[in-house]
Amino acid sequence: MATEVKTQPVLEVRHLRKRFGAVQALDGVSFSVHAGEIVALVGDNGAGKSTTIKMIAGVEQPDEGEIVFEGQAVRLTSPAVAEKLGIQTVYQDLALCDNLDIVSNLFLGRELRRSVIPGLVRVIDRNEMERRAIPVLNELGIRLPPLHTQVASLSGGQRQTVAVARSVLWGSKLVMLDEPTAALGVVQQRAVLELIQRLAASGRAVLVISHNMSDVFKIANRIVVLRLGRTVATFEREQVTPEQVVAAITGASAQEEVTS
């Protein structure tokens, strides 16, 4: 039940299954995310949210099922493959280097360089990195301290912002965020939620994992509920109440609406 049937989803996962030893972590996960849409992936601990994200990020590979990205079935054998397609993940623990400054973190692993001795010596071009970062930050309405500020001295919300900005800077088509507002203050939470909305408004597909039902209802267009490794329900935000979602998460609900 996609919001706009006319577009093909950016991401579609079908019947993902994954077993870790004796544990069936995923047992049939299916959903899709369209461009400009925010989909929330919710579920209790151990429902398979993180495992699902890891498969889409290329960190883990599914045993069964398929991942379709922009209409093509893809095999995401490594994070690099996923990134190359335009899948960016903002992890819960942020994956920033505290000891480096903002601009170094934005370009971590993809530093822009210029030749000093052509063909032999290349140095990092910090000025060019800053120049390229600024329009992206502006586009998303991100305001940060000067870009040479060390990340260690940023607040939690600012760090989250740096992590999101990095995903955007790298030409992502799909951004996945794992608990983006956990451990943030109220004001910072709001700022990050607004940032996520701007991310979707800029035409990217956004997949958010969250425990926070009020966050989910603030930003998500659709809500996908996982329980015990399977998709048990997919809701349009306007047509559902938080109670119904919670019921689906805990398994108290009878009105399961399984979609593909």
Place this chain on the structure above:
Amino acid sequence: MTVNIGQAKQTQTPAARSTSVFDRLIGGEFQQLPVFLSLVLIWIVFEILNNSFLTSRNLSNLVLQMAEYGLLGVGETLILLLGEIDLSIAAVSAIGGAILAVLAGNGVNPYVAIIAGALSGTVLGLFQGFWVTVLRVPSFIVTLAGSLAFLGLLFVLIGQEGTVPIMNNTINAIAGNYLPDWLSWVLVAVALLLMVWAAVRDRAKRQKLGLPPKSAASTWTKLILSAAVMIGATVLLNAYQGVPIAGLVLIVFVVLLAWICQSTAFGRHIYAVGGNAEAARRAGINVKGVRIMVFTLAGTMAAIGGIVGASRLGAASTASGGSDLLMDSIAAAVIGGTSLFGGYGSVWNALLGALVIGSIENGMALLNAPTSTKYLVEGAILLLAVTFDTFTRMRRKQLGR
């Protein structure tokens, strides 16, 4: 200029607080200040106690004394930046010196012998780096085992006599000769011109790209301070016999490695791996490659230090590579302010740390202080340095969250 996301009210967040002097000290802007101040203090104390401390002749001596563990300390700094440790650098340096001496003794061209000596460190470093990175054995153990095994190897290389004298003039000149005065001034002038050129060019480029300018005051302070230190040191050293070649070797490698750390992608990746290895891996950095490369570099630096040491001694000896050299080198890196926990520090700090250690040893020797006092003072300073590191680390954590 600091604007937080969200409300203006938010300016009470850590980012705003971080402008206090202490936080700027640990934030990296004045990283070198604490050890620089301690060095000045140490010099004043020794000069008061014995007025031959701050003479050209003694400072020239100090440079020669510290060159070896300065070079080792620089390599150790890179390792510490990763959050690892290398206990084998003294043994590797002894191997470097021994290979140099043995080859030179057999009539090999001195330059070939020097390169072979240095490369021996490269090989040993690479070997240990492989062991730490690929086989995932803790670096503490790998390099401890390495230091023992390499000392064994040293005895094999040097043989029964216990020393191999170095008769070659070229090699002995490293720690025995001085630059002519004019040449040292030419080098200082070139270095200063390069620094000014780089600063001016950077400002122009930032203006052209429409980026906020860097603080002019901080840029010029840095330039003026560097100029003062370089000119002062050159005047002092030229008043005796000139800049020792060993000192030049040390400076060249410090500048080279500091530049690598600061300006190349590989250098930034060392910091990234030391700061958050998982983040580095997820960002696509070849973490294993960086680790192996750093161990290789540290081994090379150790062997180069060993070459300078052997030149100073005029021989390679089975007594080289002892625990004093190891401790002095690690202390130089740590006192300089490089964190044992990885990610924070710089090669320049190792130079300052080596100066601190060298000054204490030299000053104590001038005072005819007993070895006991020397060790006690060195121990106390090392403990203070690490305590400072621990505190700043905790403070950084508080700031961050």
